[in-house]
Amino acid sequence: MTSVSPDLGHRELTFADKVRGVRWDLIALVTAISCVGFATLYSAANGNLQPWSQKQMMRFAFAFIPMIAAALIDIRHWFRFAYWIYAVALALVIAVDLHGFVGLGAQRWIHVGVIQLQPSEIMKPALVLALAHYYHTLSSEDVGRVSKVFLPAALILVPVALVLKQPDLGTAVMLVMTGGVVLYLAGVRLWMFALGFAAAGAAAPLAWSLLRPYQKERLYTFLDPTTDPLGAGYHILQSKIALGSGGLFGKGFLEGTQTHMGFLPEKQTDFIFTIIAEEFGLIGGLALMTLYAIVITYAFAIALRSRNHFGRLLGLGLATNFFLYVFINTAMVIGLLPVVGVPLPLISYGGTAMVTVMLGFGLLMNISIHRDVRISRLGESQLG
């Protein structure tokens, strides 16, 4: 980690200080993972930059702007505007429910100018920001109070209900788990979680009745994919064939038969991990997992070194969010979890996810840069 002079905490950071604090090692890791993504998208298009790889590179380059901006903006502004950001994200999610258009069987996108936006992706960091803000303002006694858990629960459950309606099971699961982890880290009593699980269990039959037939189908198919090898089970079965036939060293770049003969569905989005595992084998898959693990470890380290509660909660929440992307996606394509529609971060083709994940890394760098900044309960800065 970049060493910062010990007197830094005693004065306001200059712009130069901030630029020096940008974590180039983290940027290098993120760039490495993204390059794996470009290569894989190139392979997915049978050795062509079109239609995916080149566009993904342009998105990556563009996403540098919000990432660096997010890193350099004063952390107290993020703290101050956390609820507003959450409100805007929530408004966009509602807008999807009202005006969005349908893709892949779910209503997920809206047009903002010429850009297609997927607000459920923006909701993920926005929720972490809002929860971090909330618990930063709470005294340690209040955290344990039952009355103080209703607002964060609502912050989590309102967008969850909205994305379930789209229906987007993957985002709903990620929002619940990310939010739950932030609450857990903030110190909410474990019996309250137990109560929450019990309530969720009681509501499960109701939730089941609200699920769309295709979602129920996916759960059934998850339990036994061979029952419907040409229908819903096709995705997961073909994905497992691709992985399994890859073996230890893989079939070689651009040599994956499953990929290039069109047997893999949605290979450029949610199932992109199968291309890597088919063409580079277990070695390739493990190498990518290792890269992700290093990134997540960095995120943990940055969060834990922050001297303000907001930064720690935000950092750990973002790290967890990133972890959930990786875990749910890989577990899904190898048949450990049902197919719920979660992209592989930085690799799957998709603009909004790319930008929001990069924004998340911008926030992590922000936490790293502003690790010594004190933030009062009300958001005013205070030198420590």
Place this chain on the structure above:
Amino acid sequence: MTRRAALLAGGQALLCAGVVGRLYQLQILDRDRYTVLAEENRISLRLLVPPRGRIIDRFNAVLADNHQSYRVVLVPEQTSDIPATLDALGTLIEIADADRRRVMRDARRHHPFIPVSIRANLTWEEMAKIEVAVPELPGVSIEQGLQRFYPYASSAAHVLGYVAAVSDKELNGDPLLELPDFRIGKSGIEKSEDLVLRGTAGTSQVEVNAYGRVVREIGRAEGTPGQDVVVSLDMALQSYAIKRCAEEIAVSCVVLDAVTGEVLALASSPSYDPMLFTNGLTPANWQELSTDPRNPLQDKATAGLYPPGSTFKPVVAMAALESGAVTPDTVINCPGYLELGDATFHCWRHGGHGPMRLHDGIKNSCDVYFYEAARRTGIDHIGTMARRFGFGSPLGLDMPGERGGLIPTRAWKLATTGQPWQQGETLITGIGQGSVLATPLQIATMAARLVTGCEVVPHLVRQQGLMPAGGDRTPPNFPSMGLSHGQLALVMDGMNAVCNEPGGTAYAARITDPSMAMAGKSGTSQVRRISEYEREHGLRKEDEIPWKERDHALFVAFAPVGAPRYVCAVVVEHGGAEAAGGSAVAAPIVRDVLIEAQKRDPGRRVPNPETVAQAD
């Protein structure tokens, strides 16, 4: 919080380990299983249909061949506007509205890279027109295929048979039969020699993608083309016979080489065009063929059953001579009828023939002579002799559909009616009437056995590929029938008198060229009983009787008389007027066909390709 963060990190690490473990299981432990599945996904085996063998006559004339057929297809993904492309094509060739609708439907149903057939069986001109215009017709192309073609059309339809799409019953697990374009032999030689003609399928291993599009060919094993089958027919003689037969309403004609048993001509008229079946019969075609009272689909020569009438008399004569019931010198008087108990059996000649020996009995075809000869011989001897001459059961012609006819016996009578055999029935059997039924092929074979004294078995297939067919049925391997040559000569002499002595029933139809002269036996077989009323008031004129109720006219002969080689039998359905039908209607056909056969002399002539030209 640090403690909770550590627990969180630990939990995440555990989940990651789960993913890694699962990857290990899939990619290392289960690798082989999934590799096999991936190969199965990717590689598909396609069958290559072998070209069907040809059917060739004894002089190398091709009777069944494969022709290039052209069809115009459209690949939907290569045109932006299917209706416009069809309109443009419609200016060149005719496209029916039904075809148009089918193309639009198929284009929607299938993957857009799968060619949709617009029209099959294009003529050469149509194909050329499209070929020139292809640059302006996006997605349109011409595909070639092989189609069964019969150059002689209906002339040998019943012998050759036809091919058609495989029916469910014929599926036997051979994947070749399941190909949509495959055609299987359905009748005739096409059916009996199907396995020889069919060949074996080749295979092409192709890499296909998930949508079934062929990416490339990995391996190819050529099949073996079907083998040619050579049949014994002389197509020129066959064509002549079918043309000659077509002068009457419904006729069958069989020409055999008496020495070798080879079938030289096997005509059944009217016939049909086997090409109708190759392309799939239309309901209208089927309706027409199946309801025609002349029954064009039946091969009358091998499956038509007729009472042989007087053509059966040589068999009765042989039975009588061998059993000793009559001798050449036995004299029998014909007053025009024979009384047996209460029944009276009439001769075809009202006033009778007077006293006569066997020679004149055959020459005059005297019914009373044969009533008496049969009565003395008995049904058992007659039945045995008939079976020795090939009646009563199928001869074993190497072509499907042959029927066996019927020679009545005491046991048969008892089994079918519960009544014992009546002597009157022996008399009726003696003139080839009553329950006796035979095919024209059996009648011809009888003549062949008569002139050779051997158990000649007719056969059609000479060669399968390069292998001679027939085995021990080829001469000189036909076993002797063990009959007296002297007795055979007596009967043949009687048949000579029929044609060549004034007063013989077929003297008018004789062959005047002495080197080609024939000897034969006429026959007229009743389809219905002649009533007492008719007998007393005179028979109706022939043209007053409905066609279906008229007598059949038959004639069987061999030639040349001195050294018999060719035998010919003709049955003209309902061609008989009174008793002279056989000599008046059937004998001239036999005469003309036997003249043609002797001119061509296919039995002795060395096959040479020049004769193929004459065949057309």
